[in-house]
Amino acid sequence: MNITLEAIEKVMELTGVEYKTAKEALEKTDGNIDEAVKLIQPSANDIGDDVKCLIDQLKKKVEEGNVDRIQIKKDDEVILSVPVNIGIIGGIVGLATAPWALIAGSVAAFGFGCKLIVVKKDGSTDEIK
Known part of the structure; x- marks a missing residue:
C-alpha cells in the first residue's frame, strides 16, 4: 500500500479534515481516495x-x-x-x-x-x- 502526499491532500481538500485523519482513512481503505472520503463523510x-x-x-x-x-x-x-x-x-x-x-x-x-x-x-x- 503506497499512500502519497497527493492522495492525502486530495482527501483533506474533499472532506476538510486534518492530515492525520485523511491519512488514517486512506490506510483503512488501502489508498482508495473515494472510499476514504466515504469513510470520513457521514451519509x-x-x-x-x-x-x-x-x-x-x-x-x-x-x-x-x-x-x-x-x-x-x-x-x-x-x-x-x-x-x-x-x-x-x-x-x-x-x-x-x-x-x-x-x-x-x-x-x-x-x-x-x-x-x-x-x-x-x-x-x-x-x-x-
Whole structure:
C-alpha cells in the first residue's frame, strides 16, 4: 500500500479534515481516495439527523437566556452571525422557524467542519456539539 502526499491532500481538500485523519482513512481503505472520503463523510441522512440535534441543542440554549447571537464558524472564520433578537422579531411576525432553518441550512451546506457557537451577552462563548 503506497499512500502519497497527493492522495492525502486530495482527501483533506474533499472532506476538510486534518492530515492525520485523511491519512488514517486512506490506510483503512488501502489508498482508495473515494472510499476514504466515504469513510470520513457521514451519509446525507446522518447529516440531517445531526443538524436537527444541533438545532434542538441550540434552541434549548437560547431558551435558557443570556444569548446575544449565534455564529457558524469554519476554520475560525465566521461564516454566519445571527443576532438572537431576529428570532424574537420573527416570532412576532409569525416566522419563528426562519432563523432556525437558516442556521440548519448553513450548517448542512458547509458541512461538519463547522462550529456552531453561542455568544452570550457578557461576551463569553459556548460551542454547541
